[in-house]
Amino acid sequence: VLERRERPEVRVSGMEADKILTLSCRAHGFYPRPISISWLKDGVVQEQETQRGSTVPNSDGTYHIWATIDVLPGERDKYQCRVEHASLPQPGLFSWEPQSNLIPILAGVAVAVVAVIAALAGFAVWKSKQGKKEKGYNLTSGSDGGSNSSNAGSNPSV
Structure with a gap:
């Protein structure tokens, strides 16, 4: 019997406020339920700084989860979201592309x-x-089509 596997669809977004950039990583549409989602800085897991939501079911039987981290805007290129799931051959690494x-x-x-x-x-x-x-x-054209010929045929010198 083949086990159902649905790959997570991952989106990374960012929102800057008060000189802090909040990076958000959302994985949705995955099955089975077990998944690992984490933020890395220069390849190192940032466990303490990461906030996570619970793995929640969707109406279609798949699941979704999110993780956020607050960073300095100038350091955003150092961060990646890592997603590990049974449907993926290797962990996926995702960056925010503003x-x-x-x-x-x-x-x-x-x-x-x-x-x-x-x-x-x-x-x-x-x-x-x-x-x-x-x-x-x-209705008439620009030239006068009326009788301009009152002198027609008359010769004033005669």
Whole structure:
């Protein structure tokens, strides 16, 4: 009989407040229940500094757990979350990769470009409707097609 094994899905995040960076490691969706989750600094387990939650069941029969540690922001590269589980051939090591500040900037630029294009398109539609209204009221062309020929055929020098 094969024993059911589900690999943990691990996410590492960070939140900075008051010059302290709290690193959080969450493992979820794993089975069986036994798991080891710990924080390492330069490869050394930080048992005393690590806070852990209990291993808790999910509605699908798998489990989840978390562990956090408070660190100095400048030392974040020294820390890794280690996860050991029966479904993994070897312990997994996970680091926090903060999002680049470039992503929100690019998103803002994209929104601004779309807004400008929408405004220009709206202006073009409005302008074309204005032109149609003017054409509707002014049926004649720009040159006067009326009788400018009252002197036609007459020769004033005669």
